[in-house]
Amino acid sequence: MREEVFDVFARKERGEPLRHIGYVDAPDAALARVYAWNTYDEERWFEMCVVPRAAIIPVNRTDGPFAANAKGGAA
Amino acid sequence: MAAFTDEELKARVQDGYIVESVDEMTEGYRKALVVQLTVQADTELMSAPSYWMAARHAPSTNTQVSAHAIIQDELAHANIAYRLLEDLGESKEQLVYGREPHEFKHPYGFDQPLDNWAELVVANGFFDRAGITLLSDVYQNTSYGPLKRALVKVDMEETFHLRHGEVWMRRLAKAGGEAREMLQRAVDWMFPMTLEWFGLPDDLKRHSGQLDYRLKGLTNDQLRQVWMSSTVPLCEGLGLKVPAHYDEQSEQYVLDYPFPCQYDAEAKHWLFEDGEITWDQVFERWKARGPMNEIYVESVRRSRGTLEGWLN
Numbered sequence: 398m399r400e401e402v403f404d405v406f407a408r409k410e411r412g413e414p415l416r417h418i419g420y421v422d423a424p425d426a427a428l429a430r431v432y433a434w435n436t437y438d439e440e441r442w443f444e445m446c447v448v449p450r451a452a453i454i455p456v457n458r459t460d461g462p463f464a465a466n467a468k469g470g471a472a
Numbered sequence: 473m474a475a476f477t478d479e480e481l482k483a484r485v486q487d488g489y490i491v492e493s494v495d496e497m498t499e500g501y502r503k504a505l506v507v508q509l510t511v512q513a514d515t516e517l518m519s520a521p522s523y524w525m526a527a528r529h530a531p532s533t534n535t536q537v538s539a540h541a542i543i544q545d546e547l548a549h550a551n552i553a554y555r556l557l558e559d560l561g562e563s564k565e566q567l568v569y570g571r572e573p574h575e576f577k578h579p580y581g582f583d584q585p586l587d588n589w590a591e592l593v594v595a596n597g598f599f600d601r602a603g604i605t606l607l608s609d610v611y612q613n614t615s616y617g618p619l620k621r622a623l624v625k626v627d628m629e630e631t632f633h634l635r636h637g638e639v640w641m642r643r644l645a646k647a648g649g650e651a652r653e654m655l656q657r658a659v660d661w662m663f664p665m666t667l668e669w670f671g672l673p674d675d676l677k678r679h680s681g682q683l684d685y686r687l688k689g690l691t692n693d694q695l696r697q698v699w700m701s702s703t704v705p706l707c708e709g710l711g712l713k714v715p716a717h718y719d720e721q722s723e724q725y726v727l728d729y730p731f732p733c734q735y736d737a738e739a740k741h742w743l744f745e746d747g748e749i750t751w752d753q754v755f756e757r758w759k760a761r762g763p764m765n766e767i768y769v770e771s772v773r774r775s776r777g778t779l780e781g782w783l784n
């Protein structure tokens with residue numbers, strides 16, 4: 398099964414920053430939402446989002462998990 | 473390309489430097505971390521079928537729900553650990569589906585059948601306590617940032633598993649009679665099983681690098697002491713016999729049986745009467761794996777091939 402990485406962001410309560418809390422592998426965005434909700438169920442999150450890692454464009458680093466898009470990334 | 477030499481990296485992490493990505497690692501650091509995470513991931517994964525098969529002994533629908541909530545947590549923990557391994561260049565696919573059952577790195581305790589409700593709750597009380605002991609040491613000391621952050625969730629949930637175990641141990645102990653005897657029998661084989669899990673004593677320990685790279689903080693013997701400092705008082709408080717006691721003079725817990733010793737997996741019985749064996753004999757037993765090894769591994773992946781074929 399071809400899967401891609403989705404990074405998971407969440408905030409516990411109103412007024413709190415959205416934090417990177419982990420990541421899941423999923424074949425598409427619909428399943429990524431389900432996997433993220435079921436995997437990171439340690440809190441009653443006020444808000445949770447998933448972002449395909451391929452869409453994250455680093456601004457000031459050329460190494461690390463998001464390095465694939467370091468050179469300007471997707472236009 | 474690593475930014476530091478191995479010696480520089482060791483010095484840095486001892487000073488509190490946090491490694492954030494594989495690009496900053498030396499090969500020695502990466503390998504030591506892969507070994508640590510593989511044990512962690514495999515342990516989480518194999519605890520799931522072990523608890524799952526035992527959950528059918530749950531005495532009510534409510535207890536079924538808590539037992540399955542724990543299993544769901546363990547699968548999520550496994551997933552998170554394998555995901556961390558992928559960031560280090562390892563393949564989750566290969567690790568989960570490409571290995572022979574005996575190649576998994578989980579402790580021998582998760583190769584054993586859990587045959588009744590008492591054994592499941594003592595597994596929560598003892599094995600999950602061992603998990604917390606090991607992982608909270610990693611949480612407090614690890615130099616790898618992504619692992620530290622991932623462990624916040626894991627530690628929170630492990631604490632719940634442990635409470636589940638302790639609450640039920642208390643209930644069974646209080647009930648007396650057959651419930652209490654069943655509990656004592658579980659404790660009899662599972663207490664030495666957990667102590668062995670922490671591995672080679674410090675005076676025999678080969679150098680692993682895990683301390684040098686600051687992937688953990690405490691030695692095996694120290695971790696064994698931490699585990700006993702909670703578990704022995706718990707059992708004594710419930711009137712359960714355990715083969716260890718606190719020694720006032722050395723201010724340490726000491727074992728009242730030959731350690732390590734041989735185990736009869738069929739009878740679920742430690743052969744105290746046959747005396748001490750060598751750690752090489754222990755490794756031999758671990759390597760041969762226990763009675764449920766293949767059954768547990770196959771139970772988490774039996775449908776993979778068929779479904780894969782349909783979906784692609």
Ligand SMILES: [Fe+2]
Pocket residue numbers: 516545546549603626630
């Ligand atoms: Fe776990």
Ligand SMILES: [Fe+2]
Pocket residue numbers: 546600603629630633
């Ligand atoms: Fe657990």
